[in-house]
Amino acid sequence: MRALIADDEPHLAHYLRDQLLALWPELEVVHIARNGVEAAARIAELAPDLAFLDIQMPGLTGLEVAQGIEGATRVVFVTAFDDYALQAFEHAALDYVLKPVAAERLARTVARLRAVPVGAAPDPAGDAAMADALRRLMAQPPRAPLRYIRAGQGERTHHLDVAEVLFFQSDDKYTVVTSTRGEYLIRTTIAELLAGLDPAQFWQVHRSTIVNLAWLDGTRRDDASRLFLRLRGHGAELPVSRAFVTLFKAM
């Protein structure tokens, strides 16, 4: 079993590692990340079986990192006290660890995690519960329905109907709008867009991606059971993160 631990306070991560190893000697901690961005990159690169993610981290929060995981990595959230998040985790029966670490409690979590065999196929019910909890925790207050997007391009601005948009993809500071007329940059974040777009037509499929279902052509699953989307009129495929895979199960 290979695990990654992410916490912006390294000694907390080290302490958690030592406690975990004492209870679970076969566990191999492959990396300790100091922020959300590093955690996301290393999870994609190392594909660990488990990721212990602190919720409040610089760069990306643990929740955001979880929303971007494409592979089979199973997430365990770590938090000191996030009342609201804990309620959601309890409700969705997600795994979490509380700081300060209580040995007895951690032992129970470890027992639960050990019960899942190495390399087991992802559990769709668990993924769906995770997707639901993340969506609720990260929801922005609802906005007025968004029908048009205004994108600046040098000295000109472009007026886009959202129906023309194939997908939105965030790129560090900006969001790239890919439409039938070309690509544009806007400053609105994925979370803000999500609050204004019609949820029946636009689906978030990744931390950084919202697609327009009207342009969806089909899906493809690769050897590592990762899911990709094809869109009409667009060459490249878009990855779907684990938390959102269940959206396409029923299709």
Next chain:
Amino acid sequence: MQTKTTLRLAWRSLWELRRTHSVPTGVRLLAASLLAVALALGLMSIVAVFGRVDRPNWWMASLLPNIGICLCIVHTLLGTLRLAERLLPEHLVERMSDVRDIRAGMALSALALSGIILGMTIGFTIVPILVGFNVWGMFASLPAALTKFAVFLLFVMAANWVWWRARLREQLLRQDALDARLRLLQGQIEPHLLFNTLANVQSLMDYDPPRAKRMLETFSAYLRAGMTQLRETDSTLGAEIEMARSYLALYQIRMEERLQFRIEANDAALAARMPALMLQPLVENAIHHGLEPKLDGGSVLVSAQVEQGRLRVSVADDGLGLEAPSRRLRPGAGMAVANLRARLHTQFGPGASLTLRAADPGTRAVLDLPYRAGAGAGVAS
């Protein structure tokens, strides 16, 4: 002093619609009678100044009937209110005593007005029998008297309205202050900070015992400063800054090189009086929204100046800035600024302000208050 307070309470309870009153009935009757005498004297003074009086000894002849009529009016009015308290269903009584509801105010006014008219009718009927002075006849013969009567009623209604507005304002202000304090109490010892510090100490005990010790010391200093501030409503900038300093020091142990901070304030500024726990939420915002979520962290500068009778306290950070989407999970997060503004407004009205401005990069919050020098300059230097 004691009597004065009791009478004031009695005066208050006269006008409040409530099932049970805390003031004894005797005191309330006394307050009502005093009111009636004052009203009678007031009315007669108005007549003496503005009216045309040709009969000799008019003052003495009219005094007793007038007092009698006013006693009837006031006691009937209050009787009507007390009767309404008893007879109306409880939820209706509660609704009518809610000064924030304009309809409740109007219903109460209508009730009071009907009480006054009834009282006048009773008074005008009984008093002439006792003193042989036909008041009704005066009305029938003089259209001018009717006009005066109408003016009197309008005056009563206007006074009622003004009084009602004043009560509304007072209650809203009291509510505001209470709410602000409650939110303060709830928000102060943030569980996340508490548990995170404990977790830090737990892990540092194995890896870095001196740092664990430093963390406990700093956290104790922060808690102590916070507890003291929580008990005060009126504090000094010096005490506020001590709390902010221990808070920032605590975060510096946690964030290490990701956080730098500086505090600049001279003795005059440190001695200035200000409401407690006004600076702390601004420093917390700078950390939570500005620097903690930023990859490289940054710095906080807390500075204070006294200038032309004003105290200006600024908290500047070079973090993510106002534009960044909020990452806090708690519902109702980001209320700190609104709460601070409400508290400032309650205490200073338009005489104080809190402005938030985008700096490049980061955010700058400025508190602007009237300067009030406190005792013992440089207490917390």
